[in-house]
Amino acid sequence: MHPNPTDAAEIESLYRQHGAALLLFAAAITGERSRAQDALHHVFLKLIEDGNLRRALDKKAYLFACVRNAILNEAKIRNRHTPLDPDSARSTSTWFTPPDRDYAAEHNLRHALSILPRDQRAVIVLHIWGELTFAQIADLLEISANTAASRYRYALAKLRETMLPAPNTKEDPCANSRG
Amino acid sequence: MPIPEDKRLTNERLSNERPDHDRIDDQRMDDQRISDHQFDAEPIDEKFAAHLKEFRPLAPQPLPVESRALVPRRWFVVAARAAAAAAIFAVAVLAFRARPGRVTQPFENFAVADRLLKPKSLTMRTANALLATAPSFKDAIDEMAFPPKPAPLPADKHSALAELSKEKTKL
Numbered sequence: 001m002h003p004n005p006t007d008a009a010e011i012e013s014l015y016r017q018h019g020a021a022l023l024l025f026a027a028a029i030t031g032e033r034s035r036a037q038d039a040l041h042h043v044f045l046k047l048i049e050d051g052n053l054r055r056a057l058d059k060k061a062y063l064f065a066c067v068r069n070a071i072l073n074e075a076k077i078r079n080r081h082t083p084l085d086p087d088s089a090r091s092t093s094t095w096f097t098p099p100d101r102d103y104a105a106e107h108n109l110r111h112a113l114s115i116l117p118r119d120q121r122a123v124i125v126l127h128i129w130g131e132l133t134f135a136q137i138a139d140l141l142e143i144s145a146n147t148a149a150s151r152y153r154y155a156l157a158k159l160r161e162t163m164l165p166a167p168n169t170k171e172d173p174c175a176n177s178r179g
Numbered sequence: 180m181p182i183p184e185d186k187r188l189t190n191e192r193l194s195n196e197r198p199d200h201d202r203i204d205d206q207r208m209d210d211q212r213i214s215d216h217q218f219d220a221e222p223i224d225e226k227f228a229a230h231l232k233e234f235r236p237l238a239p240q241p242l243p244v245e246s247r248a249l250v251p252r253r254w255f256v257v258a259a260r261a262a263a264a265a266a267i268f269a270v271a272v273l274a275f276r277a278r279p280g281r282v283t284q285p286f287e288n289f290a291v292a293d294r295l296l297k298p299k300s301l302t303m304r305t306a307n308a309l310l311a312t313a314p315s316f317k318d319a320i321d322e323m324a325f326p327p328k329p330a331p332l333p334a335d336k337h338s339a340l341a342e343l344s345k346e347k348t349k350l
Contacts, residue, residue, distance in 0.1 A: 015242060024236035040239050048244060096234035109234055128231050153224065160227050 007054065011047050018060055021130045022067050024095060028113060028125045029071050033093045039070045061136040064126060068140065105163075112162035120155035127152050301326075 019040065026036030043066045047053050056062035095113075098106035113121055122141065126132045127148075134152070138145040301323055313319035332338060 012242065015239075019239040020236040023239040037239055041242060044242055045244065048242075094237065096236055099233040106234060109231070128228055129236050156224055156227060159231070164227075 008048050011044060011053055014053075014059060014063060015044050018063055018130075021125075022063060024129050025064060025122070025125050026067050026071055027095055028121050029068065029118070031114070033095065035071070035074070039067055039074060042074075043067050043070050058136065060130075061132060061140055064130060064132065065140050068122075108163050109159075112159045115162065116155055116158055120151045120158070123148055123151040124155040124159065 022043075023033075023036055023040050026039050027033050030036050030039070043063070047066070053059060053062070094103070094106055095110055096106050098109075113125075116124070119141075123137055126137045126140065127134070132140070134145045134148040137143075137148040141148065143151075306319075306323060309319045309322050310316070313322060
């Protein structure tokens, strides 16, 4: 079944609108931007071919679910379950456009995300950059909304601890020795 | 470009911006600082979340398909061209027919002239047809030898040969 041009245009519009957040979500699961990109293309090409997006009530949440399922299926096919490699933060491929071109901060954020537990990482990406509500995340990940909110807060706290310097570390380490 | 020191988001700065009652709670319950921080300190969470949102995820590569937005446009262009051609053809036909007598009258004249100037020639086909249709053999032979005269002209028409034959030219 081929979609009519209106459906295809709508799917392409959704790709432009949510593609960046979907790609980040996929990269947060796979740990590899190239695999994430492949999964995203696979999902959207299938949607264009089948044209079954019309049945989805919440199209944005449905797209995130499609991406997640595509990645999980691909992992099953590969018969491997690759955890996100913390060293991936050292790779040259960036995930974000940082504010004020602060690429050191972008590297820190990627590293902080990479060391989060997978469940927390998924929730924080979905809520902050995917802009999904906790109810939508709960449906997507098949957890309760309270669990989603709890994971989000834990993840946020860990990110803050990893990314932002603590008040005592901000002091000059040589200050005591001078005194 | 490094971020200016005053713009850097630090735990210290976030703590200073927290409400007073939160700070008092922090002092009273140091051992529960983390849990309070996580579940009750909503303003800090929102500020840090807003800071994270400043990092914009990179856009994906374009889909490896032809843009569907062009498809309806192409279809529309083809349809518009076909409609324009049909309209031009219809207008031309109507304009051609609208001129009275220009096309039909010459054809009638040609038919009359052809009938006058070209008497039926005797061929095997016409001979066979005459033999088959004539009431008798004699009638068929007579018709072959003396073919019927061409149909007379209408009253308002005149034969050019007849008119010329009437002229008395003196040589």
